[in-house]
Amino acid sequence: MVPADQTDSPHGTPPLSAPLSDIAIARQARKAPITQVASRLAIPEEAVIPYGRDKAKIDGAFLRSIEDRPAGRLILVTAINPTPAGEGKTTTTVGLGDGLSRIGKRVAIALREPSLGPCFGQKGGAAGGGYAQVVPMEDINLHFTGDFHAITAAHNLLAAMVDNHIHWGNALGIDPRRVLWRRVVDMNDRALRDIVQSLGGPANGLPRESGFDITVASEVMAILCLARDLEDLEARLGRIVVAERADRSFVTARDLKADGAMAALLRDAMMPNLVQTLENTPAFVHGGPFANIAHGCNSVAATRAALRLADYVVTEAGFGADLGAEKFFDIKCRQAGLKPDATVVVATVRALKMNGGVARAELGREDVDAVRRGAANLRRHVENCLGFGVPVIVAINHFTSDTQAEIGAVREAAAASGVEAVLCRHWAEGSAGIVELAEKVAALADGGTARFHPLYGDALPLREKIEAVVRRIYRGAAVSIDPPVLRTLDRYAEAGFADLPVCMAKTPYSFSTDPSLLGAPEGHAVHVREVRLSAGAGFVVAICGDVLTMPGLPRVPAAESIRLDEEGRVEGLF
C-alpha cells in the first residue's frame, strides 16, 4: 500500500480538456535557469548552490543572514479526507502559488519531497499534476538532491552503532530486547518489515528481532523537517531514544556519540532545495515526513526561509485536514513559532460524492444530493480549521465532469460554515485558472483576521492532549487507552516529556479509525493501542489502528514499466 499522502493526484481520470500526461506537460516546461528563479526572491547568485541547472540548495549562511527579516504571509493548503477520486492538494498548492505570482505577488511555494520507493510501486511521481507542477519532475521524484539518501544513511549509521555497542560489551547496559531503533530503506519492501538480524555466530553480534521502515517514516526525517538550524538538528538527533535499559531508562543517540556524525551526514540535506513550477514560480521542495507516525509537513527550514524571502508562502500538509492541518498547527507551527494567515481547504465534487456514498464507477453521473451529503466532510474540516483561529477558504479543484448544480452545492455547504468556495481550473489552465482564488486568498491573508492558537496548551497532560484531538477534531465520543499504554505515557511524563505535543497516527480516510466511515461521523470510539516517543522530533505518537511503516510493492509494480528512452529520459513516471 502506498501511503495515501504520497499518491494524491488531482484527477483520477484526466479530463478531455487536458490530453497530455503529467510527464509530457513537464517535459514541455520552459524552465528558467535556477539562479534566475532564485533572483525572483532576491536570492543572490552566490547563495545558490547548483545541483544541475534546474535544482539548487540555498546556502545556510545566507539564510542565517536574513533571519531577522519580517515574515511574509503563511498560507496552508489542506484538504478533505482523501478518497480514490483524488483532491489535488499538491496540485492546488502549486496552482495557487502560480496564481499569486500571476496577480503580481512575490510568492514562494513550500512543498514536501516525494519518496523514491513508492514511485516504483503503485504509481509514478508526486510533484503536482496537469499545468500545476514543479519541475524537473523526474529528478524530484527520484534522487533529487540526495536529502532522503542522507537521511537513510544517518538513520542506519545510528542503527549500526546501537548493535555495535552491544557487540563490543554493551557498556551502556542496553536491554537487547528493548532496542527501539529500527533501520530504514527508501523502497517498498515488505520482506524487511520483520526480520531476525545478527545471525551467523558471535562475529555478527547478538541475534534479535528487528525490521526496516521506509525512509519517510524515520524520526530523522521528522527531525530534519522540524530543526531550525544545524545546531538544533544535532541537539534533536542527540535526544533520539534508541533503546531502553533493563530498568526501562532511555538510551539516546547522544549516549552512543552518534549525533555528531549523523549531523555531518545531514549537513547538506538541511539546506532547502529550490526548484520552479511550470510557470517559473520559485518552489522550495524540502523534507517529506510520513503524515502518519510523523507530522507530514515540509521543513521548518524551508518554510522559514520562504517567509523571509517572499510576501506570500503557500505550503501543504499531508492527508486530510484532520491529520495534516492539525499536525501543521499543533506540531509544526507550535514548535517553529509560525503564525499562519489563511487556510485553503481543497475539495473536489468527485471526492465529495464519494463521501456522500457514490461508488467510484458512478462518479461521472451528476448527483447533487450526494455532493450535499458528502459536503458534511468538507464542513467539518472547515470548522475544525477555523477553530485554530485562522480564516478559511475552500478551493474546488475542477474536473470536467463537474456540473454547475454540483459546484453550487459545494458553494452552499461552504457558505453554511461561513466561508467562501472558489472554483479553480489550475490543473487544466495553470495560473489563468486560479486567479480568483489567488486574489481572495491574498485578501484573506492580508485581512489581519488570523488569531492562530494551537488546539491545546503545552501543559495539558499527554492523555488529555490525545483526548482533545479525538473529541474536538475527530468528534469521537470516547477515547480508550489500554492500561499499559497509559503507564507508558506516565513514564514519558516522568522522563520529562510531558510538555510535548501528540502526533496522531490513524487512517487518513475517515474522521474515525474506520476507513470506510466517510462523511462526518460522530460519536465513534477511538482506541489508542500504542504510544511511541519521538524525543528528537519532539512529539509523542499515539497510534490508533494499524500503522504500516513499510509499504509493499503491488502485483505489477510500476517499476516494470519505468525505463530510459533513447534520449536518456525516464519513461513511466506519470
Next chain:
Amino acid sequence: MVPADQTDSPHGTPPLSAPLSDIAIARQARKAPITQVASRLAIPEEAVIPYGRDKAKIDGAFLRSIEDRPAGRLILVTAINPTPAGEGKTTTTVGLGDGLSRIGKRVAIALREPSLGPCFGQKGGAAGGGYAQVVPMEDINLHFTGDFHAITAAHNLLAAMVDNHIHWGNALGIDPRRVLWRRVVDMNDRALRDIVQSLGGPANGLPRESGFDITVASEVMAILCLARDLEDLEARLGRIVVAERADRSFVTARDLKADGAMAALLRDAMMPNLVQTLENTPAFVHGGPFANIAHGCNSVAATRAALRLADYVVTEAGFGADLGAEKFFDIKCRQAGLKPDATVVVATVRALKMNGGVARAELGREDVDAVRRGAANLRRHVENCLGFGVPVIVAINHFTSDTQAEIGAVREAAAASGVEAVLCRHWAEGSAGIVELAEKVAALADGGTARFHPLYGDALPLREKIEAVVRRIYRGAAVSIDPPVLRTLDRYAEAGFADLPVCMAKTPYSFSTDPSLLGAPEGHAVHVREVRLSAGAGFVVAICGDVLTMPGLPRVPAAESIRLDEEGRVEGLF
C-alpha cells in the same frame, strides 16, 4: 574490518616535515571553479553539470560526441602487497597527475570513489593524502554526487522485486531457497550480514535466509564501472542472475522486468564526476567496486572519457598488483578495449621492510637487509606486470625515516628486474616532489614499447583461467577446486558464460591465500572454495579463502569523533 583497498594511506605516521593533517591541508586548497578545471580539458561549460561549485558531472551527450577522438596514454598505478605501513597508491596516482601537469602535459586523473560506510569505522576519508589529494575531500568521502546511493537504490529495488515476485505467485518459478541476490547498504553493519527476512505472517512474504553486503560489493557497482554507456548498462543489469529455479536454471533481472527501472535510477550516476587536485589538476572520481569480489577499478566511462580529453590519464587499481593490476588488465582492459601504455608500481621502504619481516614498531630503524628481503615482493609484482606486455617503473613513495642505503636497495631490486625506481616526495611537496617520475613515466608511455595482452584468452576454459592466474601471478604450485565447485563452473559454461574472465577473491596481503605469508612465496596451494557468477558485470568470481562483503564497526568507531564545527565543516574525517 575495513577493506584494505579503502584504507591505504601514504604514511601510517605522518613525517615531521608535514605537520598538517590531510583535512587541514585540504581546507587550505585554493580550489578553481569546476568549470575552469573542466576547461583545462577543453570541456565546454554547457557539458559541465554542477553539483555545488567544486563538483560536477560531465554530460553524457558531450561524451558521446567525443568518442571518435584518439585516445591519450593510459598509465596504471598499482602497488606491492598492502601492509599496515602503507604504500600510498591513491596518493601517488594524484601526485603523478599533478607532476605530469607541472611538466606541461595535458593530464587527467581517474580514481575510484570512496565508500561512505567505512568512513565511520576505522578511519576517515580516502582521497589521497598530504599534498597529493583530491578535493573537496569532505564531500568526496561522504555523499559526493550520490552515485553510491543510486547504486544502493537500484540494487535494493531488484531485491524488493525478487521477493515481491515470489509473494505474488512466483510465476517465474523461483526456488526461494536459491535466491542469490542479497541487499546492500553503504554502512559497516555486521548485524545485517545474516538475517531471516519476511517474518510476521503471509502479508510480509515467504520467510527465508538472506543478508546485506556493503554497497561497494554490489554487482550493480561493478556493472556501473564496466558499462560503456546507458544502453550497455541496461543490458548488463538485465543479465544479472538473481535466483535459480528448481531445475537450477537462472532467473535474471530482465525476467523480472527490473532492468529499466534500475537503469533509470542509475542514469545520473553513469556520468563521470569531475573534481580537482590541490593543484587544480582535473580528476575524474567515478565508481568504486570492491577489489575483492569485483574488479576494483574506477569506471570505464570515466577512464574512456579521460582518454579522449587528456594526453595522459593516470588511473589506479585496488589492493596490490596481484589482485588489482591483474583485474585491471584481465577484466577492465579486456572488456573495454583499453591499451595501457605504462605501469607504475608503488612501494615504500617501510612496507618492503615489513615484507622483509620487520615488525611495525621497528620500522623507524634502518634495516637495509630487510629492504632487500622484502623487495622480493616488489620484484614479483614488477615481473608480473611486465608479463602483460606493458613497461613498468617503480615509484618509491618517500617517508622521512627512509635512509639513502634503504632507498638504494629498492633501486637495486628494481634494476635486477630490469626497471627503474624513482624516489617521489609528492606527499610532502606536491608536484614539485614528483617531477622526475612524471618525466620518466611520460617518456615510458610515449616510447611505444607497450604491447598489452591479457594473461589468458577468452576461449580458455574457466577452470584453466583460474589456474593461469594462480600459477603465473600468484606463483602457486597447485589449485584445488572441490568437485561441487567444478560442477558449478560447468553449469556456467553450459549456460553460455564460458568466455568470461575470472575475478579472483583472495586476501590482498599475500601472493598466497595466507595473509601472513609476506614477501614472494612460491609453491603454495590455492583452494577455490566457491565460485559465483556475475553475469551482468561479466566475470566469474573465484573465492579463495574468506571474503567479507560486509565490514563491521570497530570498538570505538570513527563516527564517535565526527561532527560539525561551528562553521558547519565536518570534523573527524582524517
